[in-house]
Amino acid sequence: MKHEKNVVENEKERLEGIYAKLTPIPVFCVLIGTLFMVGCIAPGPERPAGTMSVAALLADPIYDTEVTVYGQVALLGELLCPCFELSSGGETVQVWYDLMVEDDGTERPAVSVEEIENGDWVLVKGELKSAGVHRAANDFWTTSIERIEDLEEYGISPSPSGKEFTEAESREIARVFVENSPTYQYDGFDLRFNRSEPLRCPCCWLFVFEFTSRHAGYGNRTGQVLAQVITPHTAQVVVNQGAVTSATLDEQWDMLTQAQIADIPGREELEAREIARSYVLNMDAYQTYEGRDLTVTNVLQARCPGCWQVELEFFLTSEKDPSRIDRATVTVTLDNWVVVDVIYAQGGLEPLTYDEARAIAENSTCVQEGTLTDTYVYNEYTRTWWIDLEPFTEKEGCNPACVVSEDTRTAEINWRCTGLLPPGSEEGNETQQTVCVTGTGESMNLSEALLIAAASECSTIGMITTNAFCNAVTGTWWLDLEPYEPKEGCNPACVVNITTKTADVNWRCTGLILPE
Structure with a gap:
């Protein structure tokens, strides 16, 4: 576990009374007393004259x-x-x-x-x-x-990026965000800046923009039956140290998650969230170990002005094993809008369930390329979930999947383009089969074979190539591999068993050395 500073005992005792009525929060680590100093050119002592x-x-x-x-x-x-x-x-x-x-x-x-x-x-x-x-x-x-x-x-405290963000720069970041949002991209026009409001943290502003759309609704409404009505919109965007951390449309639509929202934080809660977020962004652990995906998980208010308790979590590279990812939880306590105590804990990630992986996929760029299906598999070798994707625009010879990493908690699309074309296509021929049938009548299409191969040890040996062969006698798909570490005299393949739906590597080593 990592600690920021030692406890300030008198602050701790005073806060125990202030927060006595708050919902109890498990203490994972040392309670930290600290002063708040983050981001950009922070409010503080007057600088030397001149x-x-x-x-x-x-x-x-x-x-x-x-x-x-x-x-x-x-x-x-x-x-x-x-x-x-x-x-x-x-x-x-x-x-x-x-x-x-x-x-x-x-x-x-x-x-x-x-x-x-x-x-x-x-x-x-x-x-x-x-x-x-x-x-x-x-x-x-x-x-x-x-x-x-x-x-x-x-009064200087460098932001995590090492860059200071002015109000003008932050406003431009907010404007570009609104301009590129799905709602505006679909049918928005006449984007106008309304006002900006400084928040109680360095380099934090709330920007308000207005625009008009030609139809009702929010987000990308392609394929929906829409009322053709001129609709005014008001976007409220918070930019904290150069990043958009909160964005709502008409107090009904979350522009970050692209979902309806039932409850929007009030102005004071919004400021408490951003103060806590700014503090965490400047923590040594967040900066040194590549902190990312910082989210606020819970907010509680106490019965005094500017008194809040904000719980956050983020992911960071494990100090013990840089190939793995840890999860950190932070509870930030504010008194009169100043950070006075922090609880920090860090540990290894729990295994990623399918439901969690799907939630990550649904909030990733994968859904911009297609619709997630119910076909999925877990690759224990690469610690990834592969969820089949039905693309909005098909590419011949490709069978895309959304790949969710258990280590990074991120998702990206893998098009899995093999170059094989279905029978009847202009470039296809009789040997380029898309379905392999065994002697007992069992069958497996090529896309399923590719999915099983991608989730097996085959993916750790090499890349699946354009060459695929169906062996109906043995009931297997043979997918040529391009090995990461070639062996002389070997031509490896990933062999997918149609009956057991498993895959193994066959190195097909003949001992023959190719002529130079």
């Missing part, structure tokens, strides 16, 4: 006058110049640190960057330059560079 962000400098440029700016270093040693990029507030300047010459011939001495690395936050003193003989517009010529040791002094 310093400004790059964004502030460029918003009202001061040329040829010495100023001090702070920002994060990037591309040091990677550009074809004695310069690097300095960014803060969503804006960037190019800092030049070598011997520089003014238009009048005055020389500016070089500044050492030996102690500076990419990713460092630094104070840079110097002058912003307009275009000239020896310079481009908005070049920044430095006279000193100093690493910032205490980020809190400047």
